[in-house]
Amino acid sequence: MNNNIRALRTARGLSQEALGSALNVSRQTINAIEAGRYDPSLPLAFKLARFFALHIEDVFDDGEETLGS
Amino acid sequence: MNNNIRALRTARGLSQEALGSALNVSRQTINAIEAGRYDPSLPLAFKLARFFALHIEDVFDDGEETLGS
DNA sequence: TCCTTATGTAAAGCACGCTTTACATTTCTA
DNA sequence: TAGAAATGTAAAGCGTGCTTTACATAAGGA
Numbered sequence: 001m002n003n004n005i006r007a008l009r010t011a012r013g014l015s016q017e018a019l020g021s022a023l024n025v026s027r028q029t030i031n032a033i034e035a036g037r038y039d040p041s042l043p044l045a046f047k048l049a050r051f052f053a054l055h056i057e058d059v060f061d062d063g064e065e066t067l068g069s
Numbered sequence: 070m071n072n073n074i075r076a077l078r079t080a081r082g083l084s085q086e087a088l089g090s091a092l093n094v095s096r097q098t099i100n101a102i103e104a105g106r107y108d109p110s111l112p113l114a115f116k117l118a119r120f121f122a123l124h125i126e127d128v129f130d131d132g133e134e135t136l137g138s
Numbered sequence: 139t140c141c142t143t144a145t146g147t148a149a150a151g152c153a154c155g156c157t158t159t160a161c162a163t164t165t166c167t168a
Numbered sequence: 169t170a171g172a173a174a175t176g177t178a179a180a181g182c183g184t185g186c187t188t189t190a191c192a193t194a195a196g197g198a
Contacts, residue, residue, distance in 0.1 A: 001112060025187090026187060026188080028146090029186055031146065032186085035146080037147095038185060039184090039185080040111060040186095041154085042108045042114050042131075043131055044185085044186090045111050046126075046129075046131040049126075050133060055124050056114075056126065062116075064119060084173080084175085086173090086174075094156070095156070096174090096175085097158090097176090098157080104176080104177090106177095107156090109155075109156095110184090110185095113155085
């Protein structure tokens with residue numbers, strides 16, 4: 001599962017720590033997700049997408065064919 | 070985390086077993102998710118939403134304020 | 139250069155997602 | 169009303185999501 005989190009975060013000038021704090025997760029969790037070491041839980045995926053005002057499918061990509069919009 | 074899976078599934082005349090098979094998960098996994106006993110992993114949430122041709126946010130609801138569309 | 143901030147990563151530990159096996163109950167249908 | 173299909177649920181076991189603690193490295197500002 002790939003994701004855009006690093007790009008979205010840095011575009012907003014946020015550190016991993018700041019993003020983690022905003023979402024109530026540790027900076028290591030943000031780092032691991034950005035690095036692709038593991039996928040977030042569904043609740044955390046919701047928080048991340050909502051934080052960036054995007055759909056989950058616009059933040060994460062599971063590599064399968066996507067919907068028309 | 071609430072979800073519409075039971076309604077979406079039965080609207081299509083599928084058993085839990087049939088849906089599980091289509092997504093390569095066990096019927097117990099479908100049952101547990103429908104019953105709200107646990108949330109699916111993010112990859113399984115992608116599969117479920119894609120199966121029903123919906124966005125993840127249209128299948129699952131984490132109870133927080135949602136986006137404009 | 140020194141200090142601070144940011145990042146990368148590792149280990150131990152706990153909680154949960156998903157499996158298989160198994161059994162009970164409900165519901166449909168012949 | 170009997171049998172089959174569907175559903176509900178439980179337990180054991182494995183992998184992983186996330187935590188805290190800890191240490192190392194990189195980069196920027198005074």
